[in-house]
Amino acid sequence: MDVGENKDEDSKGISVDNWRNTIPEDIRNNKIIQETKDISAMAKRLVDANNFISKSIRIPDDGDTTGMEDLYNKLGRPKTVAEYKIKKPDLPEGEKYDEAIVESFLAAAHKIGLNSNQATALLEWNQEKLSEQKGQQKKSQADAASALKKEWGNAFDERVKIAEEVLNQYGDDESEAVIKNNPALINLIYKMGKDLVEGTVKGKSSVSSQSRTPAEAQAEINKLMRDTGFKTAYFNKKDITHNAAVEQMKQLNAEAYPQQEAVVY
16 A cells, blocks of 8 residues: 555544544534534534633522522622622712611622622612602702792791691601602691691690781781771871771781792701
């Protein structure tokens, strides 16, 4: 046999053309086998595949608690809650973190497999939403105060104090947040407090209820302008009660057409 006839064969008689014949028939026609040029290429593919598998992460089956714990650790979860390295978002002036809540959050984050970056991102998102909620709450309270100022006029400050006394005595943080956003509820609380001030319910108040709303002042003006005796005193400068009538009407007009800006309490 000519030496040249053996140059493409190894010591066992496997050539570049028949090497696939040495592979079991059940995998011989696999696409990967058919696309592989020669044994050297097959060996390289085998090494690359092994390297890839060694660096890959297996997804545990449902219910595989141990497997999930191992997966979380490979994805960067700290070994313990105490090892979390997070950056807390800055809080508005005057506010501070409740450390018990933060510890509870980190315990939950560890349980569901979050790493430090993920826990920080979630903490930032939560703080952003809380800030948005507080901003909306502040705006709602300002809108409620403006609506009541328009309705109550110069009686606003007095009635707000009465409503606040009721809330201070019977309310809590949660109920106050809801009530102060709602003009109708504030009005209701005021009416309850008005009974307290007037002694129709048990208790004592440090404020009195004397001011009128614009509607009440206008009703009083209309009533006086239908009173012949008052009109005589009001329009007749020589009447001994003229000045008193003018002063009374001046006060009523100030209450009926208030100019003071609403105050957010």
